[in-house]
Amino acid sequence: MKQVIVGMGTCGLSAGARQTFDRLNEILSGNPGAFEISGTGCIGMCYREPLVEVREGGSRFIYGDVTPELAEEIYNLHILGGEVLENHIALHIAPDGKKSGSEAGFHSLQNKIVLRNCGTIDPESINEYEAAGGYQAIQKALFEMTPGEIIQCIKDSGLRGRGGAGFPTGLKWSFAAANESDIKYVVCNADEGDPGAFMDRSVLEGDPHAVLEGMIICARAIGAASGYIYCRAEYPLAIKRLTIAIDDARKKGYIGKNILGSGFDFDVKIKQGAGAFVCGEETALFASIEGERGMPRIRPPFPAEKGLWAKPTNNNNVETYANIPWILENGADAYADYGTEKSRGTKVFALAGKVVHGGLAEVPMGTTIHELVFEIGGGIKDGREFKAVQMGGPSGGCIPSTLDMTPVDFESIPATGAIMGSGGMVVLDDRTCMVEMARFFLEFTQNESCGKCTFCRLGTLRMLEILTRITKGEGEPDDIEKLVTLGNQIKEASLCGLGQTAPNPVLTTIRYYRDEFEAHIHDKRCPAGSCSALVDFFIDPEKCTGCTVCAKNCPVDAIAGERKKVHVIDNSICVKCGKCITSCNFDAVYKK
Secondary structure, eight states, X not given: OOEEEEEOSHHHHHHTHHHHHHHHHHHHHHSTTSOEEEEEOOOSOGGGOSOEEEEETTEEEEESSOOHHHHHHIIIIIIITOOOOGGGEEEEEOTTOOEXXXXXXXXXXXXXXXXXXXXXXXXXXHHHHHHTTTTHHHHHHHHTOOHHHHHHHHHHHTXXXXXXXXXXXXXXXXXXXXXXXXXXXXEEEEOOOSXXXXXXXXXXXXXXXXXXXXXXXXXXXXXXXXXXXXEETTOHHHHHHHHHHHHHHHHTTSSBSSGGGSSOOBEEEEEEEOSOGGGGSHHHHHHHHTTSOOOXXXXXXXXXXXXXXXXXXXXXXXXXXXXXXXXXXXXXXXXXTXXXXXXXXXXXXXXXXXXXXXXXXXXXXXXXXXXXXXXXXOSBGGGOOEEEEEESGGGSEEEEGGXXXXXXXXTHHHHTTOOOTTSEXXXXXXXXXXXXXXHHHHHHHHHHOOSOSHIIIIIHHHHHHHHHHHHTTOOOTTHHHHHHHHHHHHHHHOSSHHHHHTTHHHHHHHHHHHHHHHHHHHSOOOTTSOOGGGOOEEEOTTTOOXXXXXXXXXXXXXXXXXXXXXXXXXXXXXXXXXXXXHHOSSSOEEEO
């Protein structure tokens, strides 16, 4: 019997997958036994959602942009008639694993370890996870390996924390294991707060059991009996599927007392975060779990010695834990075969912004920015010029297109002044103002500062005030030097990672795009034509047809002209809202 699988991650649901799924169910109810239907997580091709897969004879036919109407056509022609709708195939995976279809290039450089089950299994079915090899690593950890051997395996794999800092995972576990205590904790940081980042959410929605299994193995290695998953409340689907996974794992004996008869106890709870970005910092996260205000704590002591409730604690992020079962099952050497000498394994990236193929990609460490943006991401939307990538979110920095051959690893990216972070990669084109980009990210971190450190609380505010003035055309000659001085002081004097990295977007844009800052300050001009206070709007007389649409959409009546005659914009009245540009059907309105 043919199987039909609908992508039911947040990206798919946002694109209309629920309506597509419901239509297929209606068809099935009228034709009992015609096919089997289930949901799955994100396969990475967010730009082609809703996705519907038809499995038959070992082949997987994945259709893109599937509306309820197209779903009915797939049923009539493919499921009933055996006719593949080639024009709608996004990806065909043959029984031998060979990929073809319009989106085969998106998968060409990928090696999926963390995302191995995402988009393949039903995330709400523990049976499907087990059928895919799930929970085999736990049995190996419980009955074939000592805690020390587990830690050594993770050390040998070269796995480094995927939350941003890149600290060696096995070494981190060994610290927690070495501290004697009656109580120890394992914590999973799922408080993914970077704008443009959705790696952890997709893993939790698509393969929650892999994260649980990784946590259980960690608990076995360090001697912990309790665990917490700290997940932001803005991820309701991830929380729902985590809850189902925990309940099912407990029923099957993978969580709870005397796991699989081994004598080892471990249980997990979910703690919902309230959206504070600073709670991505582990000591602030611990404070939040404890019911306190999420504020960073002074270190030392480090969490491995005194973490959650002052007990030895290991904290890793979602992606880090999702790697663990694969490493134990396939061996440290198999994992170390991927990546570079100092950055082993693979990394999941969220491609967003002005890239054609926005979505999730998992590639070996050392893959270049150019390969991610152009070979996997399909290049820049609308054929525009590639300008930069913003990596590491508000804590990261902008890497210019001139450095696009930079390998993505824990050594090369920091050398540019940015950080890899958790894997968010926002692609920018030539219409992006780098001054405004720096202002946007600094506004975010300034709002999210907990206020504990004077330099972070006040320094970021002063920097934001300067950047805001510059984008309004009110910049002063020494503003650039002020920003650099303030930025370096904040980096050196702040207590936690939020303050220490908050100036990065500003400092990297000044480093690579100083000319744009100077144009704003000295020439009162925005080279990208983005800052509304520094641009004027015009109508091209060669393109204007006099249709009057722009005039009708202008909220302040700044556009004059008779019907079927060229119109003119009065920039002394214009409020620069841009409605004239978006409403013009002839591309006649422009700004400079």
